[in-house]
Amino acid sequence: MNETARERIIRAGAAIMHGQGYAATGLKEILDAAGAPKGSFYHYFPSKEAFALAVIEHYEAMVREIGRPALETEGLTCRERLALFVARYRESQAEGGFRRGCPIGNLVLELAGQSEVLGKRLAVSLAGLTRFFERLVAAGQASGEIEASLDPAEAAGFLAGAWQGALMRMKAARDDGPLATFERFAARLLFGASSGVGQTAP
Template sequence: MNETARERIIRAGAAIMHGQGYAATGLKEILDAAGAPKGSFYHYFPSKEAFALAVIEHYEGMLREIGQPALATEGLTCRERLALFVARYRESQAEGGFRRGCPIGNLVLEMAGQSEVLGRRLAVSLEGLTRFFTRLVEAGQASGEIEATLDPVEAAGFLAGAWQGALMRMKAARDDGPLATFEAFAARLLFGG
């Protein structure tokens, strides 16, 4: 399927925004990277904020693509699912020298306090990460790998926060050590060691 001009603008803008942030990303830069004519931005997006909403949706698709195999791959233990999730994210971050961080987390830090609309939408996006970890914990409980007494939603909220913190530390340090630390401590929390 051919990529539409709108999709090209979103993809190009998302890549730029992931690297340098919302405020530092200019419309001309986005259009040049997308190979789109000058007036086309406002044809598809009434504002930069509306564009950012489309970019958030794009980021969610990217992140689902990274995380989905950890839940969907048959025959894995829950511990292996956690390791696969971390490994796939590590691989996606290695391409950028561990400098980019989480695209959603980056926007949260930059824009959640600046734009009510973006802040609300980003909160919804972060809930997607919590749902991912909830499903992981529930799968581990169903297989007997995780104690049934552990509240899956509470544990998932903690894991999502710890994961975002690990990604911020990874970005600052420009190495994947914080991801390994997350994986080790998440395994201790979930599996007892």
Template sequence: MSKRELKKEAILLAGMGVMKSKGYNGTSVKDIVDAAGVPKGSFYNYFASKEQFALDAIDSVAEDARAYAKQALGDENQCAVQRLRAFFSSGIDCAAGNDFKVGCFLGNMCQEMADSSDVIRARLDQILNAKTRLIAQVIEQGQAQGSLSADMPALAAAEFLFNAWEGALMRAKAAKSRQPLDAFVLMLERILS
């Protein structure tokens, strides 16, 4: 990575920490540069706008999430049911490890910005659809293996699971409790059995 890319990455990571806790609207450019320890003018050397910063933050989080999802869901040494359980279980561990304060950055951005920025909404929709398709592929593999019911449409089941998961994360954040996530797991087990 060049010096410029390293500096941009440092600003991005510092600013993402602020945006994860305060949201898009609660985060100013000043908050981002203060967190990064750089002058305000430096921000505009790397990002055309706060919206562009948010898009880069979304892409960064999505890339990490995509890499993890491919690793967890793509481990064909485990059956499809085990992969789905492990994928969602690790998400619960992450939420609990953050005391249910953070939720899903992509889900939070979607709730906050889908009506305010069409470009952010479209990027989030594309990323969330890709994640849903990964889950659908695992469901299809489970159906082919006979470990999951073949009579449920894989993509619809993946949509349901992923949307229920995002809702459970939101509720866990509101309740500061794992109870909504435990309810999700209870229903997940019924779907997977």
């Protein structure tokens, strides 16, 4: 299916915004990158804030696509699903030298305290990440790999926060060490202190 002009503007703007943030991204820069005519921005978006809402939706789709195989690939153990999720995210971040961080987390830090509309929308995005981990924990409990006494929602909230912290540290250090640390300690939480994680799922 051919990409529409609106979709092209969103994709171009999302890529720029991921690298330099919301405030530093100008409308002309977005339109030039999208190859769109001057003045077309406001044909599709009534404001830059409205554009940011569309970009957040674009980022959510990106993150869902990264995480989808970890939940949907058949024949994996829960431990392998965790490793696959981290490996796929590591691969996506390696393309930018581990300097870009989480696109949603970046916007939370920049905008959550400035725009009520964007702050609420970003909170929904973070809740989606928590649901991902909750599904992962529930799958592990169903397979008997994770203790049934562990509360999936509580564990997922902790894991989502730890993951965002790992991505922030990765961005600051410009290496993937914090992702490996997250994987190791998440495995200890979910599968026990003797769990040895570090291998990448096939």
